[in-house]
């Protein structure tokens with residue numbers, strides 16, 4: 099694509115990067131076929147190619163974002179299916195991230211929306227506050243019926259978003275897991291040492307996920323540390339265009355992980371929430387212009403691994419006995435498109451003895467996408483219904499996923515239309531099959547690969 103940035107504009111490193119990305123696009127439109135919003139809405143401006151044109155026009159002319167541009171950028175899930183499909187290697191992620199920052203800086207959203215976004219950006223990265231807000235949402239949920247009727251699928255009102263937020267609150271919250279600073283020694287001969295990202299929403303909604311990872315890792319000779327003073331990875335605010343907050347969190351994490359690695363050694367920083375993993379792997383890019391952090395950020399990004407990537411390199415005693423349980427593997431966008439991890443989780447589940455099924459249209463997002471299911475509830479609901487129907491066609495006993503956002507979006511949550519099939523994290527199934535307890539959501543009648551196991 100031909101671009102016409104001035105020399106003065108190109109002096110800005112972000113514009114130079116945008117220029118490089120835009121020039122790689124050859125307008126072929128292959129990406130439109132796998133873009134969830136284009137598939138649903140059929141509007142070129144809700145396709146990757148259409149958004150690329152809008153962003154190009156906005157940046158090239160140094161124009162403030164218009165309401166129309168913001169509408170189409172906001173509808174983008176940042177699912178990155180377009181990056182998987184694009185034959186020219188267009189880095190849409192870095193382009194739309196830049197556009198989101200410009201929107202937040204230069205566009206005055208209506209007050210109720212600004213308020214809601216501000217609350218989400220403040221509460222979600224803080225587990226203590228998030229826990230309180232989930233309890234409050236559960237109490238307030240019966241009053242959702244009093245809110246004005248839904249306003250339509252693609253132009254959500256404040257009340258639509260409020261209703262969506264209340265609907266996502268779980269019926270109960272598990273007790274918190276271990277806190278930062280805890281070290282879990284390896285069982286038997288020590289073969290490695292890793293940090294495990296504690297996460298923010300996940301540690302409130304499902305602390306059992308990281309506990310399964312800790313059990314599985316320590317059982318296989320890996321010492322696990324929950325690094326003290328670690329923060330939210332910044333993914334949530336990064337995707338809302340709040341880059342000052344996201345970069346502050348990234349720098350803080352880089353400091354504590356670097357200190358831990360230098361003092362006690364780390365083979366990897368493991369992540370069980372693929373949305374966070376994609377962002378941490380991008381720290382090197384996000385801080386590339388920061389002289390004080392660029393090298394440290396690149397080192398941390400290189401250390402970051404999805405938990406399945408790390409397990410694939412371990413010598414694991416897989417169970418001899420198979421299970422008849424059918425597991426539908428839901429491939430989170432951040433894992434398949436963001437990190438290009440597609441087969442590994444399925445291979446590990448198969449080695450664990452489960453019958454693993456691919457989900458039709460697995461490239462299409464479930465509609466979770468960070469705060470998307472709150473901010474764009476109409477589109478998110480349609481994507482969820484489509485995902486659940488596709489999963490149901492595999493007739494699974496269990497749904498496995500590697501990202502808490504997808505698990506909440508797809509799962510059975512009170513007062514929503516989630517599936518009744520239990521949704522568990524891939525690591526919980528791997529842990530169960532190799533000696534851990536049965537995941538809480540599974541019934542005692544479900545026989546895992548370890549015959550007669552807990």
Ligand code: SF4
Nearest residue numbers: 133174175177178180
């Ligand atoms: S990130 Fe997803 S929703 Fe956004 S343009 Fe690409 S495919 Fe479409």
Ligand code: SF4
Nearest residue numbers: 123124126127129184
């Ligand atoms: S597939 Fe890639 S090159 Fe083709 S229009 Fe989409 S982004 Fe541009």
